[in-house]
Structures are given as structure tokens and as C-alpha cells.
Amino acid sequence: MNSSGPRIRPEIEALPTYKAGKKADATPGVTAYKLSSNENPDSPLPSVLDAIALAATQVNRYPDPFATQLTDALAKKFDVVPADIGTGTGSVGVLQQIVQAVAGVDDEVMYAWRSFEAYPIVTKIAGATCVEVPLNSRGEHDLEEMAKAITDKTRVIFICTPNNPTGPIVRQTDVDVFLKKVPTDVLVVIDEAYIEFNRDNEAVNGLATYRMHSNVGVLRTFSKAYGLAGLRVGYFVGPENVAEAVRKTAVPFGVSSIAQAAAVASLEADTELFAKVDELVRRREWLERELRALGFDIETSQANFVWLPLAEKTDEVAAICFAHALAVRPFSGEGLRVSIGEQEALERFLTLVAPFAR
Numbered sequence: 001m002n003s004s005g006p007r008i009r010p011e012i013e014a015l016p017t018y019k020a021g022k023k024a025d026a027t028p029g030v031t032a033y034k035l036s037s038n039e040n041p042d043s044p045l046p047s048v049l050d051a052i053a054l055a056a057t058q059v060n061r062y063p064d065p066f067a068t069q070l071t072d073a074l075a076k077k078f079d080v081v082p083a084d085i086g087t088g089t090g091s092v093g094v095l096q097q098i099v100q101a102v103a104g105v106d107d108e109v110m111y112a113w114r115s116f117e118a119y120p121i122v123t124k125i126a127g128a129t130c131v132e133v134p135l136n137s138r139g140e141h142d143l144e145e146m147a148k149a150i151t152d153k154t155r156v157i158f159i160c161t162p163n164n165p166t167g168p169i170v171r172q173t174d175v176d177v178f179l180k181k182v183p184t185d186v187l188v189v190i191d192e193a194y195i196e197f198n199r200d201n202e203a204v205n206g207l208a209t210y211r212m213h214s215n216v217g218v219l220r221t222f223s224k225a226y227g228l229a230g231l232r233v234g235y236f237v238g239p240e241n242v243a244e245a246v247r248k249t250a251v252p253f254g255v256s257s258i259a260q261a262a263a264v265a266s267l268e269a270d271t272e273l274f275a276k277v278d279e280l281v282r283r284r285e286w287l288e289r290e291l292r293a294l295g296f297d298i299e300t301s302q303a304n305f306v307w308l309p310l311a312e313k314t315d316e317v318a319a320i321c322f323a324h325a326l327a328v329r330p331f332s333g334e335g336l337r338v339s340i341g342e343q344e345a346l347e348r349f350l351t352l353v354a355p356f357a358r
């Protein structure tokens, strides 16, 4: 019991403090690299920086609370009605808005595990119950087991594809079978934070699936492929009543005017940005080939990171990386996630992990 101050809700007190991807220790003469948060290694494009600079001149004004320009641009890009879109402070913000909107005390929020670390956090903040269904041995969602875990308390199911931190996609055919088993009053959210990096055409198409079902929505972000992690902007495309609820549960004026302007400018620069995404995908495929050549048994990732299932060696390898100014993301006892960053960083990573291959 905490007897030394105002009372905090017990489920909040029990929450772990969020651990952001760490920066590596600075070593004299060695460039430090951060491969721990799945960020885009490139600075924003000049056209996006111009939009940011222009928006900065007007920050004495509140932002548009409805992000109208951004919403309209997204609606046009995806050929959906603006009423089906909700924005938020990063897709983590949107995630929280969704859970607040559909799940309260005694309700259940389901997702695969291990998956994105924000799922349990936003669930507990809402006072709802986490239902975690283990991934299979290849780090993939087990949709059969997830369907079996549905109860009359289930309110929302998150499907993360490609899955963070393991990397595989969820197949369209599996989602189609799964959705037949999900009651239509249960929301299914397909979290496509890394979808721009996917090159597997068997992967579920979130927007197409949303168009075919009344209980499916898609979560997207400008933080990864679009390289705007520092500005916090993400969005939901889904059933109109859910999108409306997502707009109601948003922090008022949460998405800043600078973030809105940068997101709109980024959508206009799609072609240039996707050429950079292609380069990151080539780098990922190269890294996977090199890791396999060393003898690592890894699954194919469709995101901007690769998962190394190092089990009990995880912390040791992560410590070696940190000691060589390379920040990576260890999950103790399970594995290590390395983001596709600068080529030199990945080459250093390969050298450091080589002794740990089978």
C-alpha cells in the first residue's frame, strides 16, 4: 500500500514505466547508432521540412481539432469517406482512443503475445482485462487459438501485421477464416504500423478487409516508413461509429499543427518516400541473407526490423552491442530486435553477433 500520498488506481500503480528504445553509450571515435526503436534512419524530405517550418510560424494558434486537411488527404488517398477516419497522437494515441471507446472494467482486449508492448498498457489504463494468445513457434499469430479465446466479454482484438517484434505478416486467407468466427459486435483492429515495408502479397490487406466487414478497422502511423516518429501522428480507418468514438476519446487538440502539416506534406511526397522504403527493404533482405549465411535460424521479416531468437543469450548479445555503441532492443530470454538503420550500423551488428551463430 502506498500510504505516502494521494491514492493511485491500483492497475495504474502496477504498470511498468515505459521503456523507450535506449541510446547506446558514446565511445570516443565510434559513431553511435540507434537500432532499438524501428525509426526511419533518414531525416524528413526537404518538402516536409518546409511544411514544418511554415507551420511553426503559426503555433500561437490552436491546431485544427479535427485534422481536416489530413483527414481529407487520407480519405482521397484510400478512397474512403472522411467519417470513417480518426486521428491521434501517434498510432499509440489512437490505440488508446480505441480501447477507451470500446472497453472498460470487466471487458476483455485480446492480442497475440509477444506483440506490441503498448497493447497491455492501454488495456490496463482503461481498466480492462488483457487476453494474450501465444504466437506459434515461427513468431506468427495463431488465429485459431485467438478465435477460441473469444468470450462474451471480448470487445476488441488487435492483429499486428507485420508483427512487432517478430516480423512475420498475418495471411489474408487466415484472417478471412478468423473473421467468420468473430461476432460482429466485436471490433477487430489490424495494426499495420509497418505495412509499407511488406513485400509478401499473401499478407492481409487491412483496408480491403475493412471494406468487406462492418467490424474491422485499420491502424496506421506516420512514425515508421514516413519518418515522423518525433511528431506523433497516426490514424484509424474503420466503421463510422468506431471512428466517431475515436474522435470523441481523443485528447482535444492532441495532434499538433506541425504534425498535421508534416503528415499532409509526406502524403504528397509518397513517391520519393517509398523509394527510400525500397532501399530499407533491400537492406533488410541483405541483413537476413547475411545472418542466415552465418548460421542463424531466423524467420522472414516484412517490417523494418529483424528478430534474432537468441533465447538465454539475448542479454549477453545486447550488452555487447551496447558496449560497441549500437543500441538494439532485447527481450530478455526471448530474442533481440534490430531495426534496419544505417548500413554501417548493420555491418557492425553482423560482426558483433557472428560468434553467437549456431
Ligand SMILES: *Cc1c(COP(=O)(O)O)cnc(C)c1O
Pocket (backbone or CB within 6 Å): 038, 089, 090, 091, 092, 093, 116, 160, 164, 191, 193, 220, 221, 222, 223, 224, 229, 232, 233, 234
Ligand atoms: C511503432 C508502432 C506503432 C506506432 O507508433 P506511433 O509512433 O505511436 O505511431 C503502432 N503499432 C506498432 C505495432 C508499432 O510497432
